[in-house]
Amino acid sequence: MLAERQAGNGVGDAASPWDVARVREDFPVLAQTVNGKPLVYLDNAASSQVPQVVIDRGSRYLQEEHSNIHRGVHYLSQRATTAYEGAREKVRRFINARESRECIFVRGCTEGINLVMHGYGRKFVAAGDEIIVSAMEHHANIVPWQMLCEEKGATLRVIPMNDAGELLLDEYEALLNERTKLVCVMHVSNALGTINPIKEIVARAHKQGVPVLVDGAQGAPHLTIDVQDLDADFYIISGHKMFAPTGSGVVYGKAELLERMNPFLGGGDMIRTVTFEKTTYAGLPNKFEAGTPAIASQIGLGAAIDYLNSLDRRAAHAYEHELLAYATEKLTAIEGVRIIGTAREKVGALSFVIEDVHPHDVGTILDQEGIAVRAGHHCAQPVMKRFNIPATARASFAFYNTKEEIDTLASAVQKVIEVFS
């Protein structure tokens, strides 16, 4: 099967080498009807679906291996620990980190960014310092930094973007100065689909000696991630957006930075010695993993990575690109529809508004057709403000979506326009 999938990766073929029907069989949730219609799941940017192999891995853990990790000399604890640490090594390879101790397990991207805010920000940011974020960030990459700035008397600076939803790199360069302590940007925008030029953003920050945190929540599901090539100082991932269960996630950080940071949560497993006078902390990664983690979920993340590796990822990426282009063409052709976010480099998400129809009403009518989209501000209120709209409807794609589903979306959008005409 594997060889077959990879054999079809011819470039320039009229037919897609991607066997989407075969891939759909891996995702049991997709084979259901909603409101009497086949489910069309286009809300992957909010949370992606889980393949059977990941479900099976999670059940096997719960049925045969469950125990607390790092705490027992007994058989089950050893097995659980081996599986959990095995998942960490899979993550390391997936993002090409130098060492697996640079991969901290967290419950998701939000917790991950907060970990860096507390561990790095609260230690190294002082009054008068500046933190740079971008105009397109998710609230998860704004609010923690705002909280930090408030606490320390530091200032938040914002990289602006153009009307297409692309960051203005010259303006970014002008914001960097000796007071800048950290740059926090997203790899891929959940609201606009923009792929940001992270390598370039990192290079410019590093010229000034400033570390960069990358919110990779939407990057990891769609792009090949190489943290060494990007030279990112922190790269944060949510497992549930890349075919793993909720409660899984990763903070990648360069070892020398993680070593210098304060711990995040205090408690069991993150210590070396505890007395009432003084506690010394464990080494990486345990220093940042206080308490019992989401063991089953993180093992599921490892299984999701195995699953992704079993696919021809280049073909998957090409196919996702094709889906986005097709959907963009289909929706653009409908009178009254406007695409929000028209960057040259995009992946995954297609935000749109319909003239005189609120996105919330669009969401309800599409749902009646079995189509799951997100309607709202996508936890990016500043983006909505930038485009002067209250909200958008957003279709977001994974490699298991089909062109037929996009046709269904397009005719449902027509229907919305009819209802409101």
Place this chain on the structure above:
Amino acid sequence: MSELSELYQQVILDHNKKPRNFKKLETANRHADGFNPLCGDQLTVYMQFEDDRIADVSFEGTGCAISKASASMMTQSVKGKTRAEVESLFNEFHRMVTGELDEETTPNNLGRLTIFAGVREFPARVKCASLSWHTLHAALAGEDAATTENLGADITSEQVSA
């Protein structure tokens, strides 16, 4: 599709397109802002409250068809009513959209507002229909903001039993 046409009835679509009393009320002596943080809906209810009565009322803001039409029709039906009458109407409206009150079998004062009964088939939209009412309630109580954030009561009986 029938549930959908139940939700988006012509009257609702009409109020969405041409909301009534959609303006800032210059004579207002009370007002409150309402937010639905989930979808970003935002509205302000203005009222001129005199001798225990709503002498005049209006609203402004952005929102979906359901929230706009609901606000529009609400302003029409509460104008001239006493505080007690308005609170009782809010109670009936709220119970209707959450499925606790069957407007066809239980006597009520809802009148044209029963057009929003279809909302109860769409649990995710109950907050849209009730945002303006919560905001009106806040203005009456002399508070200046309402949000649907913590309104546990805004779930339908179907959700509770599910």
